[in-house]
Amino acid sequence: MPITLRPVTEQDLPLLTGGESPFDDFGPRPPLSEVPPPALHEGGALAVWDDENDTLLGEVSWIWQQRGPTSDSRNPMIGIWLRPQARGRSAGTQAQRATIDLFFRHTSVNRVEASTDVENLAEQRALEKAGFTREGTVRGSQWRDGAYHDCYLYSVLRAEWTGRTPGSAKVG
Template identity: 45%
Template structure:
């Protein structure tokens, strides 16, 4: 069960992948300055990888491989702007292992994920949030077709301070070729 996309492969996560993510994303150097929220448990991810392959729910994940090697993960999480059955959108997220950053994988993976989610789910809107200082992720999102919608003030408590978040989104109409 895999999807190939150029040099990248997307496939469901295994418990062994979660072990690698815990080892590599478990501290501030590995998680990246904008994704370090303190120590956290990976036990729930392991359980969900075993029970449902981290797919088919409100929190979903695929592993990214680059030339056959584990490079990171993409996620899509259910978000509701109103009633659950009429207001669902996906919020996408990404984390690359440190050795695979700065190679264009972030852009290609999020572009692929947007196409995949519009093709395989009925959502009208896909959104993402990122830190105003995370220029690499902002470039990736814009190159994947998402547009800046606004700034959510003092949204995250992280490393001793409140941080704003930028809200990006793409709608199904935006994603159609003109």
């Protein structure tokens, strides 16, 4: 499926509700009222757009993890949520691959991270297809739906990404 990552617009906000997945059950949350910034060096998000059907598929987002005391030890951790009708058609793999490429191309980070529930098989597979390597279990790290959940931590290093094809997703 041809996709584009582009800035989120006001019109997207009602459709980017999160939820509708056991791995996204973080309780009631207010509708997004502000367009999240696509600022790579801060937290942000980009809309995932289906170029063939002109439809919003979901969003990719990122936060930063500090792995040491200096700014050189900051890594982006990416996340994704696709609308139910958009799942299982490779958009998740493509969008995360394009997001990895964005960070290696436009920032000097050495490592891009992701994390997902140990039971989220679809995201584990999508991350591995996108180029991530599973590093291990981060035990009891995520509070969701009344319990702490174990997650797997994934990463891809700059040296591993060099020479890889970023895929066909566009960034607009």
